[in-house]
Amino acid sequence: MPAYLPDKYNEASQKYRKFLMFVFISHLLLTLLYALSTWMYISYFYNNTDLWRQRVKILFHTAVFLHIFYFFGFLFKYDRIPIANSPEALGTFVLLSAIIYIAFEKRVKEESLGAFLLPLFTMIMFLSALIPHNPDNISPTLFKVSFEVHVLFMLVGYSGFTLSFVSSTLYLLLNHQLSQRKAGLFFRRLPSLQFFERISRFSIDGALFFIFLGFVTGSYFGFQVWSIEFLKDPKVISVSVTWLIYAGHFIIRHTKSASDKSLSILAISGYLFLILSSAISLGLLHSLHNFN
Amino acid sequence: MFFSACHTPLPGQLNKSFRYESFYDAPLEEPVLERFAVVLEDHLLIFLVLEHPLAPGKLAAFLNRSGLATETPPCQWQTNDQAVELFFETALDISISMPIDNRLRSIRQSISILEQHTAYSPFIHNLYWRILWLYEKIRLEFDFYKIPTNPAKAFSQLVNKIYDPNTHPQLALAGNSNALHQLFRETGSHRFSKILSYRAGQNGQVVSYLEKLTGDVFLISDDMDSGHVISHLKQQLQYTRLPILVICNSSTLQKQLERSTDIFCYTLNDLENIVRGYHKEKEQLIKQARIMFGKETDAFFNWASSGKMDNFMGIISRHPSMYRLFETIVRVSPNNITVLIEGPSGTGKELIARSIHRLSNRKHQPFVTVNCSAIPDNLLESELFGHVKGAFTGAVANKMGLFHEANNGTIFLDEIGELSESLQVKLLRFLQNGEIRPVGGNQTIHIDTRLITATNRDLRQRVREGLFRSDFYYRLNVVRLSLPPLRERKEDIKLLCTHFIHFFSRKFNKEIGGIEEEALRKLSLYDWPGNVRELENVIEHACAMTLGSIITQEDLPELQASSAESSLSDKSGPLKTLKDMETEHIRKALLKYGSNYDAICRELAISRTTLWRKLKELNIS
Numbered sequence: 001m002p003a004y005l006p007d008k009y010n011e012a013s014q015k016y017r018k019f020l021m022f023v024f025i026s027h028l029l030l031t032l033l034y035a036l037s038t039w040m041y042i043s044y045f046y047n048n049t050d051l052w053r054q055r056v057k058i059l060f061h062t063a064v065f066l067h068i069f070y071f072f073g074f075l076f077k078y079d080r081i082p083i084a085n086s087p088e089a090l091g092t093f094v095l096l097s098a099i100i101y102i103a104f105e106k107r108v109k110e111e112s113l114g115a116f117l118l119p120l121f122t123m124i125m126f127l128s129a130l131i132p133h134n135p136d137n138i139s140p141t142l143f144k145v146s147f148e149v150h151v152l153f154m155l156v157g158y159s160g161f162t163l164s165f166v167s168s169t170l171y172l173l174l175n176h177q178l179s180q181r182k183a184g185l186f187f188r189r190l191p192s193l194q195f196f197e198r199i200s201r202f203s204i205d206g207a208l209f210f211i212f213l214g215f216v217t218g219s220y221f222g223f224q225v226w227s228i229e230f231l232k233d234p235k236v237i238s239v240s241v242t243w244l245i246y247a248g249h250f251i252i253r254h255t256k257s258a259s260d261k262s263l264s265i266l267a268i269s270g271y272l273f274l275i276l277s278s279a280i281s282l283g284l285l286h287s288l289h290n291f292n
Numbered sequence: 293m294f295f296s297a298c299h300t301p302l303p304g305q306l307n308k309s310f311r312y313e314s315f316y317d318a319p320l321e322e323p324v325l326e327r328f329a330v331v332l333e334d335h336l337l338i339f340l341v342l343e344h345p346l347a348p349g350k351l352a353a354f355l356n357r358s359g360l361a362t363e364t365p366p367c368q369w370q371t372n373d374q375a376v377e378l379f380f381e382t383a384l385d386i387s388i389s390m391p392i393d394n395r396l397r398s399i400r401q402s403i404s405i406l407e408q409h410t411a412y413s414p415f416i417h418n419l420y421w422r423i424l425w426l427y428e429k430i431r432l433e434f435d436f437y438k439i440p441t442n443p444a445k446a447f448s449q450l451v452n453k454i455y456d457p458n459t460h461p462q463l464a465l466a467g468n469s470n471a472l473h474q475l476f477r478e479t480g481s482h483r484f485s486k487i488l489s490y491r492a493g494q495n496g497q498v499v500s501y502l503e504k505l506t507g508d509v510f511l512i513s514d515d516m517d518s519g520h521v522i523s524h525l526k527q528q529l530q531y532t533r534l535p536i537l538v539i540c541n542s543s544t545l546q547k548q549l550e551r552s553t554d555i556f557c558y559t560l561n562d563l564e565n566i567v568r569g570y571h572k573e574k575e576q577l578i579k580q581a582r583i584m585f586g587k588e589t590d591a592f593f594n595w596a597s598s599g600k601m602d603n604f605m606g607i608i609s610r611h612p613s614m615y616r617l618f619e620t621i622v623r624v625s626p627n628n629i630t631v632l633i634e635g636p637s638g639t640g641k642e643l644i645a646r647s648i649h650r651l652s653n654r655k656h657q658p659f660v661t662v663n664c665s666a667i668p669d670n671l672l673e674s675e676l677f678g679h680v681k682g683a684f685t686g687a688v689a690n691k692m693g694l695f696h697e698a699n700n701g702t703i704f705l706d707e708i709g710e711l712s713e714s715l716q717v718k719l720l721r722f723l724q725n726g727e728i729r730p731v732g733g734n735q736t737i738h739i740d741t742r743l744i745t746a747t748n749r750d751l752r753q754r755v756r757e758g759l760f761r762s763d764f765y766y767r768l769n770v771v772r773l774s775l776p777p778l779r780e781r782k783e784d785i786k787l788l789c790t791h792f793i794h795f796f797s798r799k800f801n802k803e804i805g806g807i808e809e810e811a812l813r814k815l816s817l818y819d820w821p822g823n824v825r826e827l828e829n830v831i832e833h834a835c836a837m838t839l840g841s842i843i844t845q846e847d848l849p850e851l852q853a854s855s856a857e858s859s860l861s862d863k864s865g866p867l868k869t870l871k872d873m874e875t876e877h878i879r880k881a882l883l884k885y886g887s888n889y890d891a892i893c894r895e896l897a898i899s900r901t902t903l904w905r906k907l908k909e910l911n912i913s
Contacts, residue, residue, distance in 0.1 A: 048434070048435065048573075049434055049580075050433050050434060174453065175535070178450075178453060178454070178535070178556050179556055181556075181558055181562045181565065181566075182565075182569060183446075183565070183566040183567075183568075183569025183570055184569070187453060187566075187569070188569070188570065188573060190453075191456075192452060192453055192454055192455055192456050192457075193453065193454050193455075193535070194454065194455050194456045194459060194534060197533075197534070198456070256533065258533075259529075259533050259534075259535075259554050260533045260534055261535070261554060263533075
């Protein structure tokens with residue numbers, strides 16, 4: 001039995017106990033698989049051999065396959081997708097990001113980003129296993145399809161921002177090594193600056209689109225439940241500001257008024273703002289997005 | 293069999309005057325069986341195949357008689373496995389500064405000259421094929437040849453770290469620095485979309501030149517005015533979002549440029565440092581490559597000690613046209629290319645397909661053979677692509693097709709010329725998208741199967757006649773291998789006979805030592821419309837019939853059609869040229885009369901001088 005489980009659950013129905021155990025063990029196992037994949041990706045980043053490339057792909061794809069299996073298992077067992085609270089949403093976010101990354105990797109045939117994305121996935125999965133669940137507090141409104149669609153759009157958008165964050169960081173790392181005139185590890189193993197710029201641009205454009213869709217579906221849903229009040233929600237404000245930062249990125253890029261290096265810094269800032277503001281709004285402030 | 297090799301510096305003037313012809317023209321002496329020499333930039337690699345080992349002094353004497361030893365410094369000779377490994381390393385290793393493509397071209401050139409002078413060098417050819425195969429394998433499996441080994445490669449690498457490989461930045465070269473001009477020459481212009489080159493003149497000209505220099509990558513020498521260069525580059529930054537790369541030959545200019553952001557300024561020394569930065573990675577890759585060289589050396593010795601000099605992956609031949617074919621096979625096998633094999637029936641098309649599969653990375657995966665003419669059209673589709681339950685009467689369950697069975701492996705479609713048009717369209721879809729759809733199914737399946745096809749028909753003719761889809765033909769015809777009929781490589785008949793006799797004597801539990809000279813001559817005079825398969829059947833018959841340890845004329849079955857008749861009746865394949873006919877006719881005469889040239893001249897009704905001229909012209913030995 002997980003240590004964080006309050007006493008009241010010991011007296012609660014067996015159903016909740018089983019549910020919590022199922023989520024906890026699944027998230028821990030998936031964390032372990034993602035951690036192994038991370039180790040493999042980092043080893044491949046150092047070794048750069050075909051054998052490591054094959055191994056890492058097999059392991060990571062297995063992890064994602066099992067995660068999909070868990071997702072659908074959850075869906076069929078509890079008749080909803082796992083997004084009703086923070087740990088569930090984080091797990092689903094990792095799954096969507098991993099699927100997007102696999103598709104990206106297959107398309108561009110470049111595996112070096114995995115060594116930087118997978119540690120993020122592992123950390124988020126681990127966090128999702130540790131955060132306590134409140135299964136008895138799930139609002140019936142969270143079972144609505146319109147809500148699920150809204151959350152999925154938002155999660156896909158966040159995945160785009162994550163990919164942009166990693167590629168912008170790698171842009172700056174490679175840029176730094178190039179300016180230092182050193183054939184360091186990043187210089188040797190990373191593709192071009194133009195590649196990272198392209199990936200960042202593509203993922204931000206996609207993310208802006210999905211976040212916009214998320215806003216539209218969320219506004220429709222929010223307006224019905226909380227009327228105009230939902231606009232004052234700290235989470236809504238935080239995501240709106242993030243969206244504006246990235247929209248600024250989009251405009252600057254199209255007006256060609258800044259270098260790619262400055263745009264990378266802006267993309268990283270936008271992502272850090274998103275994480276900080278989300279943590280504050282969900283953890284410290286009262287928010288409609290606390291899933292209660 | 294013994295091998296000796298040396299790799300020695302070649303003085304500059306000799307490098308230019310070195311003539312392979314004089315080396316290969318010199319007569320071969322005991323115990324040297326085969327020889328090979330190749331000039332690789334400023335070094336000479338010599339490889340000798342010996343009947344028994346020779347002391348270094350005697351090897352030097354041999355080279356001296358070949359017109360080499362007096363020209364080259366003393367060699368450090370390596371023997372046997374070390375000699376073979378030296379050959380592999382010199383040809384393929386990145387520790388040698390000469391670019392790999394130039395090295396392979398030089399080896400190819402020397403092999404061509406060797407072939408003109410000595411038709412038969414199985415050991416050298418085998419080593420050459422192994423080098424080509426190893427090159428493709430190493431190139432595909434790890435980034436061995438992408439490691440920068442000189443400043444020019446480091447410069448290319450730098451450009452690749454800023455721009456995608458499919459983007460071609462603009463390059464501007466300004467100033468009079470020879471080092472920078474040489475760097476540009478060695479890098480090559482293919483990486484850049486536009487190249488602007490200006491030599492610096494008087495001060496007044498410099499400014500006007502600079503104004504014209506637009507670009508993403510700059511090579512700027514120190515004779516350009518640094519103030520103008522800096523202001524010009526800053527201006528250029530307005531037009532690009534990516535950083536500008538500048539290579540200069542002056543650290544003063546570099547220090548001034550360093551202050552500007554978004555300009556990466558490298559000196560030639562920095563490029564050398566990049567090369568050194570790859571030292572660890574390079575050492576690791578060299579270690580991996582040498583493991584492969586070692587394995588290939590073992591494989592070479594296994595082959596050499598097996599005594600099957602004329603056996604290439606089960607294909608027996610020592611004919612030059614087959615050597616060309618083997619070379620193509622080793623080059624295409626590791627690459628995932630569709631191959632079309634053309635050749636008359638019985639020439640061994642399936643053996644060629646199998647050898648391609650065995651030399652590829654798919655060798656541990658399935659190899660599926662389908663004879664398209666053996667299966668009725670309506671069944672073939674279901675056989676190839678599978679079917680779903682209820683697709684047709686009798687389809688009681690889902691069935692996977694042969695393409696699915698060959699997933700990750702190779703599928704060999706024999707008699708592809710017999711394929712119906714509807715199936716050609718379906719195969720075309722597979723070739724374009726790698727997708728198949730089972731009969732009755734509504735979902736496509738993506739599969740990774742290598743396709744090798746074969747035909748004994750002239751597909752181009754069928755395309756012209758409208759019997760074969762042209763788009764399908766062009767998709768199949770990525771690499772075409774044309775197998776010559778047996779009558780065009782009669783030198784191989786004796787080898788094939790020996791091979792089949794050995795095989796059938798074991799099968800029939802008989803001790804058959806060989807074939808009588810007269811019987812062999814009879815076989816050589818026959819035209820073999822059924823090619824190697826027919827010869828195999830004839831030898832099987834003879835082995836079954838023979839009472840002694842030697843196959844005689846009486847043991848052979850009656851060879852049905854006469855040469856002339858069979859030639860006339862055989863309409864498959866292209867017609868022979870007059871030169872080929874002449875070669876064949878003279879060869880027949882030589883087989884019939886041996887070294888009795890008077891008899892040959894009488895029979896062919898030509899003079900002895902004409903005979904010599906023809907022998908030389910047609911390269912008949």
